[in-house]
Amino acid sequence: MKILYYIYQIFIALPILLVLTILTAVVTILGSLLGGAHIWGYYPGKIWSQLICVFLLIRVKxxxxxxxxxxxxxxxxxxxxxxxxxxxxxGFIGRNFKWMMKKSLRKIPFVGKACESAGHIFVNRSGPKKVLETIQKAKESLKDGVSLVVFPEGARTFTGHMGYFKKGAFQLADDLQLAVVPVTIDGSFEILPRTGKWIHPHRMILTIHDPIPPKGKGTENIKLQWPKLILW
Structure with missing residues (x-):
């Protein structure tokens, strides 16, 4: 069965997904230019992600x-x-949001330009002024239920186990006085780990935990909130 899936993956699924990726990027760029980046920056990507899971026979809960x-x-x-x-x-969190992502991802053909057009937030850590600009852009984006997604580990795991958190997401939540929502992802490592070359079908589970509202503001507030996030 594995060999059949690899053949299907190479000759059917991946070519279709490549075309879908380019089409989604073009629709996002053009739609955002016409106005309504919150709409065009989310729904085409949502449909694209769901189709990727369908074509690669990946079940989601x-x-x-x-x-x-x-x-x-x-x-x-x-x-x-x-x-x-x-x-x-x-595809499945069910909320309109912006990604906070590494600046280097802007260089990916089609995808990088689509993310820029959609208003996703590229992190520039070259200096305090650039960090403040990032925070200001986040403030402008997070309105009317639009949320932000940040990977606090900063990069994919090599082992499947969770790494150390960086403070950026929690500092931003403190600055903007927004609730932090821990999210557990399970099964993605089995599909394609960081060092993997082949995609393996496996069920993915997304678990959304209770929002943790801000209590106060400042460095001490971040330290007090931190232990509550250790629930994965």
Missing amino acids: VHGREKLHKRTSYIFVPNHQGSFDIFLIY
Whole structure:
């Protein structure tokens, strides 16, 4: 069965997904230029992610959407198991959001330009001024229920186990006084780990935990909130 899936993956699924990726990027760029980047920056990507899972025969299960309020903006902080985390969150979290991503991703053909047009936030850590600009852009984006997704580990795991958190997501939540929502991703590592070359069909599970609202503001607030996030 594995050999049949590899043949299907190479000759059928991946060519279709390449065309879908380019088409999604073009639609996102053109739609955002016409106006409504919040719409065009989310729904084409959502459909693209769902189709990727369908064509690659990947089953998805979601828990906890009922914990979120429709018109409330959140900062989602998922663990980062692998490349398919992107498709799981984009396709199935059920909330309009912006990604916070590394500046280097802007260089990816089609995708980088689409992300820029959609208003996703590229992190520039070259100096304090650039960091403040990033925070200001986030403030402008997180309105009317539009949320933010940040991987607090910063990069995909090599082992399947969760790594150390960086403070950026929690500092941003503190600055903007938004609730942090821990999100557990399970199964993505089995599909395509960081060092893997082949895609393996495996069920992915997305679990949305209870939002953690801010209590106060400042460095001490971040330290007090931190232990509550250790629930994966």
